[in-house]
Amino acid sequence: MNVKYVQRDQCEATQLEDEWVILDTHLYTITKLNEVGGFCWSLLTQPRSLDMLVQAVTDKYNAKSSIETVQQDVENFLSDLISYGLLEHAS
């Protein structure tokens, strides 16, 4: 099964230098993302699978880490943002 993820619509994001700040305007929480997290976040305006994000990160940052490491990092990122209520599974 190829699960896809997408931003929830109550989020207001802003990029400042190489970091991102995400405000959940319903829960009033603030989440700060680094550059790579912000890149993934910007892709998640549309439904994306884990594999799609891993491929995009690998391509953009010419990652020297193994594909397994990138996959684990992106998986952790998705898991964290779902637990914060910022992402949901795309229907």
Added chain:
Amino acid sequence: MLNFPTKIGDFIFEIQCTTNVFKEFLCTHFITLTKAQVQKPDITIVIKNNYGVPFVNYDVSTKSVDCKIFYKRADYLIEVNNLFQHAVISVHNELALKHALMNLFSAFLVHHNWGLLIHSSCAVELRVAHLFAGQSGAGKSTIARLSEPRKLLSDEASIIKITEDAVIVYDSPFRSELKPLHLQYAYPLKSIQFLNQALQNERVLINKADSLIQLIDKVFYWPYHSEETARIIQLLNLLVKQVPIYKLHFEKNNRFWELIS
């Protein structure tokens, strides 16, 4: 009925008071406009007394019903139409009136996407403004006192106009200890300091993302709609992109100004 036209920031407020109890407070804190200066007011506010109980806490509940927005605290109730043209403020006493006016004015600024009311003191040095932000007890009033004889635009809540091209600070009538200057002009904002009382003076630049995060809880605001909350973030975004923000560790003397000017 007391009729009291005043100007805050760029806006004309027509205050109508059903009692003279608050006359001295209003005349002391707010500039009185002459008839010639009063054009069409941006908002009309009717003030009533005998509402609620003395101050209990800062908790404000909000709701939006039938084109009206309500802000309710134990000692005040604000009812304003959703275009922010007409408001009725019912208060228990003078403190409640001051806080209710701050509440309404803050919401008014955000509604117009004009700027923000920020928990801070603000002093002018060489024709530019420097802001000192912090929660109660952080040292805003101390900094204001130590900054005299510089002009003080605020010692509690600073009025900041934010556009794509500039950030400027107006004289604030919302004061803790100092009397307002009733200045009719504004100053460009040169820096913001988050206050931290310490044994020695030091000023450290903060990155922009952390600056925005730390500013959020310094904004006077009680959300009633997620759109308005998003607007605050957009205004803060413009603010931190234009103005450098620092952590200021300061000891209780005026030598911290050597780090600023």
